[in-house]
Amino acid sequence: MTISASVSDGAILDALVAQGGMSGSIRTTVQKYAERWSCSYFQALLETGVVSETDIADILALIAHVPRLHGISSQDISSVVIGALPFDSAREIQAIPVAQVEGSSKIEVAVANPLDAAAMERLRREAKSEIVLAVGERSDIVSAIDGCYPLKDRWPSVWECVKSQ
Numbered sequence: 228m229t230i231s232a233s234v235s236d237g238a239i240l241d242a243l244v245a246q247g248g249m250s251g252s253i254r255t256t257v258q259k260y261a262e263r264w265s266c267s268y269f270q271a272l273l274e275t276g277v278v279s280e281t282d283i284a285d286i287l288a289l290i291a292h293v294p295r296l297h298g299i300s301s302q303d304i305s306s307v308v309i310g311a312l313p314f315d316s317a318r319e320i321q322a323i324p325v326a327q328v329e330g331s332s333k334i335e336v337a338v339a340n341p342l343d344a345a346a347m348e349r350l351r352r353e354a355k356s357e358i359v360l361a362v363g364e365r366s367d368i369v370s371a372i373d374g375c376y377p378l379k380d381r382w383p384s385v386w387e388c389v390k391s392q
Contacts, residue, residue, distance in 0.1 A: 300370035339365035
């Protein structure tokens with residue numbers, strides 16, 4: 228899945244206003260916040276809390292034309308699937324492999340922000356399989372990452388200390 232170059236970070240604000248999920252004045256506030264703190268509109272929306280994570284994920288799935296996943300942290304994700312993306316990358320990109328696509332070698336990966344071109348490029352580069360994108364809530368993805376990756380992947384130095392005792 229490739230997001231069109233014409234789809235920008237501002238598309239999320241445009242879509243939220245168009246769908247009635249945010250007023251024009253709140254949009255301006257989010258833009259000013261993002262400018263002040265040098266962050267994306269996506270990050271500004273999360274940090275200000277002016278729109279729920281659920282609404283953000285719903286709009287992103289609509290904009291990016293990818294499936295919307297719910298309850299990712301409660302899914303039973305196999306270690307083989309998790310192995311398709313290293314822990315550090317998963318945490319930094321805010322993405323988690325969730326399932327093997329039936330009848331193929333592709334892996335479905337839930338991401339928090341499919342409009343982040345740099346993160347999606349890194350995901351494609353570091354994934355050990357071809358990927359199919361889906362969107363989930365950032366907090367749900369982070370929770371799933373923390374719950375699914377083995378301790379040795381999350382804290383290698385701690386794991387080495389535990390193993391040596």
